[in-house]
Amino acid sequence: MKKKVLSVLLAGTMALSMVACGGSTSTTETPAADASEETAAETTEETTEAAEATEEADATEAADTAVAEGAIRLLNGKPEINDQLKELAELYKSETGNEVVIETIGGDTSAGDELKKMKQADNMPDIFVIEANQADTWDGLLADLSGEEWTDKTGFELVNDTMGTIGFPYTVEATALGYNADILKAAGVDPSTLTSPAAWQEACETLDAKKDELGFTAVFGWCAEPTNLGWSSGTHVFGQYLDAGLKADDTTYIDLLNDGGQIDEARMKSFAEFIGMMNKYSDPALLVDGTYDNQVAGFKEGKYVFITQGNWCVTSPDDVNFECGFAPYAFEDGINTIIAGPPSYWVAYSEGNVDAAKAFFNWCAGDSAQDILVNKAGLVSPFDDCQYEAVNPFYKSMKSYIDAGNYSGWHTMLKKDGLQNETCQVFADYAKGSIADADEFVSKISKVIKGYYAE
Secondary structure, eight states: OOOOOHHHHHHOOHHHHTSSOOOOOOBOOOOOOOHHHHHHTTSOHHHHHHHHHHHHHHHHHHHHHHHHTTOEEEEESOTTBHHHHHHHHHHHHHHHSOOEEEEEOOTTSOHHHHHHHHHHTTOOOSEEEEOGGGGGGGTTSBOOOTTOGGGGGOSOOEEETTTEEEEBOOOBEEESEEEEHHHHHHHTOOGGGOOSHHHHHHHHHHHHHTHHHHTOSEEEEOOOOHHHHHHIIIIIIHHHHHHTTSOTTOOHHHHHHTTTSOOOHHHHHHHHHHHHHHHHTBOHHHHHHOOHHHHHHHHHTTSEEEESOBGGGOOSGGGOSSOEEEEOOOSSTTOOOEEEEOOOEEEEBTTSOHHHHHHHHHHHTSHHHHHHHHHTSOOBOOOTTOOOOOOOTTHHHHHHHHHTTOEEOOGGGGSOTTTHHHHHHHHHHHHHTSSOSHHHHHHHHHHHHHHHHHO
């Protein structure tokens, strides 16, 4: 029997499960504008509210009808794989006769916020996505998936002390500073040397001096806009403070954080100085007012040498005409890790069609689904028996870190839920210049974190 401990699942024993799988084509779909925003421009507030109420009722009725007819609903939080999941649903129906309706949000929309609205409207999907630290929010409302066939093929399921096995790991992901290897080579910068603040500073100066010659806009494609990209700065970038340079099972800084909101001020200052360097060498327009789409498009077009995202932002060889790789957030000497593991999970709503959800999960762990999820959706499989070779442009670099044991856990997903909505504003203020330096950043983020944990 595999040892199924939450911290291990988040950190991952990645060497075996990531050897075989990666991805291909991806399509990003921008979430539709809220109906109330469209209506408000041309009607009164009362009419808007009535229209929204009608629309919500219609949506609930439609969902209820679909479930009554045997379909289940899956709320997808990754808009970049919307088309591929719809293809997956079509294949599932053709092979099993069962129907899955894909409903996609994400990008600039919070899945957690949307789920709260759906719960209030009694319009919950049968399957939805959560992060590990959101499990307690759904205490008693998630089905126990223990004993299902797929659990014997992975070590990455999400296990909760009270609810049992609740999370289906549909992918494993890595995040660090993604880079354009062609620009680095042309500039004479070796990414393998970027394991100290001094090396990073020298590289930034070299690249910045050559940006006109080499035809790119900025060294970093980094966006600290808090409203739409707070999930990125407040979770992924902040997560580097928690885990960069640590072994996968080392929980030193997340444990400190969850003990009343404490931080290591010396480590946080080094981290803040690194972020300050990123601010200095970023595209000012993107840094303060950009969007995820702007950021990713700029990287794909060769405008930025580095991007603060993960392997999900470039999934197909057709997305770019250059080699991709990962470099560590080396804000202290010797940091040489990326973060890798399952950042989120599919769960089954206990008041929905649980049996149908379980059947779908078992099918998704099989060959037909893995073919689409790996080769078309660009995901990295968490399943040991996945037979498909990775084609994700970041995969080669990911695997080199994994094989060397140079990867840290996704412990940022274990911080107090909602903290990212507070810390992201500190990153934004630093980017705007209203926080002057690393010392002020440390002081501000320390107060914000302690205050949030005291609530």
